[in-house]
Amino acid sequence: MRTDRTGLVLIEEAVQLLRTAPVTVFALYCGGTVPFLLALFSFCTEMSYSRDAGAKCAASAVLVALAYCWMKGLEVFCCRELVRAYTGNVDRWWEPKTMLSIWSRQIAFQPLGFFIRPLAWLLLFPVTYVSAFFQNLTVLGGASRKDVRKSWELARLWPAQNHTVYGLLSLLALIVFLDLYVVTFSTPFILKTLLGIEGSLTRSYTWIFSPVLIIALAAVAHFIIDLLAKAIHVIRCCDGESQATGADLLRRLNSLRNPEGALRAPK
Amino acid sequence: MNLTLQRCLIHADREAIVRCPSCGNYFCRECITEHEQKFLCSSCLQRVTPRAEPANWNAAWLMSIVKMMVGIAVAWFFFYLIGQTLILIPPNVHDGGYLRSLGQ
16 A cells, blocks of 8 residues: 555556456446436436426436436446455455445435535535545445445545545546537538538537537536546545555565566555 | 363363353353453353344334435435426527527
8 A cells, every 4th residue: 555646646546447447347337327328318408408398307307316326336336346356355246135235325325415515616625525435435335334434534534645636537527528529519510521411510500509418528528537536436445444454465465476466456 | 260170061071161251151162152352152142142133124124215215315306406407598598599699
C-alpha cells in the first residue's frame, strides 16, 4: 500500500486495473448502465415531445427508477469483479442470498445520493467525501451492516488524494462531454459533405441545443468516467482496508512468488 | 484444586484439561471450545450465543423491504422532478424554434 500516491498516479493505476480486468467487469457494467441510459433517454424524449407527457410522467418515472435500481446492483457486482482482479480474493457475490442483500442495501441507500450530492455541491467542500461515500458503498457492496460505516471511514481517508482525483475526474468528464458533443454535432454535416447524405439534422443546426440531447450526452459522459471512478475507489478501498488487515503485504508476497500476478499487485 | 487430578464431567475416563470459567466444571479437550478468547463448555456456549429468532429474521427482512421501497420512492421522486422540469420547458426550446426566432 502506498499512502504517498498522488491523484494522477492513482488514476494511472486505475486505468491499468481496467486494462487488466476481465471482460466480466465491462459486461456487468454495460448490463446495468445501457438499460438505464435507454430508459432515461426514452423518458426524457417522452417528457419533452409527447403531448400527454404530464399524464405519463409518474408512470414513466417508475420505469426509470427501476432501471436505476437494476443498474446499482450490477455496478456492485462489477466492482466485486474489479476487487477480484486487484486483490485476487474471490468474493461469492453470485449466491442468491448475497445478491439479494446487496441489492436491498443499494436500493435503500444509493437514491439518497440524488439529493445529498447537490446539497454537498452547494457547500462545495464536502462533495468529494459524499461522492466517495456512495462510490465506496458500491465497492463494498453493503451485504454487511458494517459496510455503511466503513464506506464513510474510507471516504475520509487520504483527503488530499481524494480532492485531486475528483478535480481531475471532473475535468476529464467535461472534456469527454465536449468530445461527444462535437462528434454528435459534426457527424451529420461530415456525412453530408463527404457522401451527400442530407436529412433533417443537416437542414438546421438548432437541434444541438436541445435539452434532451444535452442530458443524454452528459449522462453518457458521466457513465464513461464513472467506470474509471469505480476502479479508483476499488484501489482506495482495498488499500484502506489493508491498513488494518495487512492484506497488501500478502498480495505483494504472492506477486513475488507468482510473477504473473505482479502486474496486478500494488507496487 | 489441582487440574491434573480432575476428570472430564462428560467423559469420566478422560483427564480434564480445562475448567469452564462459566459453570466451573472440568472438561476434556473434546468437550471444550474457544469463544471470544475464552474456553467454554458446550452448554455454556449455547447459553451465551444468541439464537437467531425467526421473528427477528422476518422483522429484518421486512425492514429491508421497507427501506427498499423508500429507496425506490426517492429515485422515482427524483426522476419525476426531472420529468416535470422537462414538461415546464416551452416546446419551442425543445425543437429549437426559439433560436430561429432569435435569428429572424
